[in-house]
Amino acid sequence: MKKKYADLTDRMFNSINRFITTDNKRSAYAVYPQNGNERYYDDNVWIGLDMAELYEQTKENRFLEKAKMVWDYLMVGNTSSCGGGILWREIPAYSNKHTCSTAPAAVLGCKLYQITKEQKYLDKAKEFYAWLIQYMQDPSDHLFYDNITPSMTIGKSKYSYNSGQPMQAACLLYNITGEQQYLNEAQQIARSAYSKWFTLYDSKELGEKFYRINGDHAWFYSVLFRGFLELYKIDGRRDYVTAFEKSMLQAWMSECRNQTTNLLSNNYFIGKTNSSWQVLHEGAFVEMLARLAVLELEGK
Numbered sequence: 001m002k003k004k005y006a007d008l009t010d011r012m013f014n015s016i017n018r019f020i021t022t023d024n025k026r027s028a029y030a031v032y033p034q035n036g037n038e039r040y041y042d043d044n045v046w047i048g049l050d051m052a053e054l055y056e057q058t059k060e061n062r063f064l065e066k067a068k069m070v071w072d073y074l075m076v077g078n079t080s081s082c083g084g085g086i087l088w089r090e091i092p093a094y095s096n097k098h099t100c101s102t103a104p105a106a107v108l109g110c111k112l113y114q115i116t117k118e119q120k121y122l123d124k125a126k127e128f129y130a131w132l133i134q135y136m137q138d139p140s141d142h143l144f145y146d147n148i149t150p151s152m153t154i155g156k157s158k159y160s161y162n163s164g165q166p167m168q169a170a171c172l173l174y175n176i177t178g179e180q181q182y183l184n185e186a187q188q189i190a191r192s193a194y195s196k197w198f199t200l201y202d203s204k205e206l207g208e209k210f211y212r213i214n215g216d217h218a219w220f221y222s223v224l225f226r227g228f229l230e231l232y233k234i235d236g237r238r239d240y241v242t243a244f245e246k247s248m249l250q251a252w253m254s255e256c257r258n259q260t261t262n263l264l265s266n267n268y269f270i271g272k273t274n275s276s277w278q279v280l281h282e283g284a285f286v287e288m289l290a291r292l293a294v295l296e297l298e299g300k
Contacts (some may be wrong), residue, residue, distance in 0.1 A: 042101040103165030110172035167227030222284035
């Protein structure tokens with residue numbers, strides 16, 4: 001079994017690295033595996049986070065090398081416009097700074113610091129987190145806006161993953177520094193995110209009422225879950241994690257799951273009929289189930 005998963009990891013690693021291009025004399029992951037195609041800073045940082053996590057699990061330097069490659073690329077998108085932060089896209093050129101590129105960069109900086117103990121990663125993680133708090137956080141509810149233009153106009157849409165990553169970054173910064181402010185802010189974000197993206201649900205399948213995801217996008221709330229899990233490791237508050245646990249159990253036992261294929265419906269959580277099945281959504285469901293399985297194995 002171990003060899004099976006090692007082989008799958010090798011296949012993933014070798015396949016995704018085919019998408020590395022060298023435009024502007026900088027290596028990074030592109031949308032298609034050929035120079036001149038679109039390259040996004042946020043696409044890269046999500047891959048970088050996975051590479052860092054794979055390194056933590058395996059201690060194989062190939063994963064750390066790619067996480068560092070992504071970090072070096074992110075630094076190119078960390079320009080002085082908009083007060084800081086990281087651009088969303090490199091090719092074609094784009095000028096807005098986004099929460100979805102900057103917040104996970106703060107998380108990656110924390111993880112690379114924990115792995116390498118190199119101060120530059122922690123310094124940038126703190127910088128990115130401070131920028132998010134100053135420019136992208138709504139002070140009325142502690143949740144995060146989507147983007148900001150060079151003229152400092154804020155795009156005020158709120159998506160669950162854009163609050164999940166600052167929550168996770170705050171938790172990691174608390175773990176590293178011991179500064180209470182970070183934990184307080186993570187808990188504030190958690191309370192507001194729970195209030196916004198969960199609603200009381202009466203489940204006939206489970207025979208109980210519980211707070212269930214009313215999520216906007218399966219992958220978005222899988223990233224939100226990362227933040228709640230990081231917080232749970234610190235404060236032991238189980239109700240947030242239990243809400244995800246019951247939401248996934250509800251999904252598996254209900255019409256959310258296609259009984260023939262076992263695929264789960266992204267639209268189920270927003271009360272719509274599913275018309276397509278996307279790898280992005282299914283991967284998100286698998287991630288949430290896998291992280292819950294790890295907690296179960298650990299007796300948590």
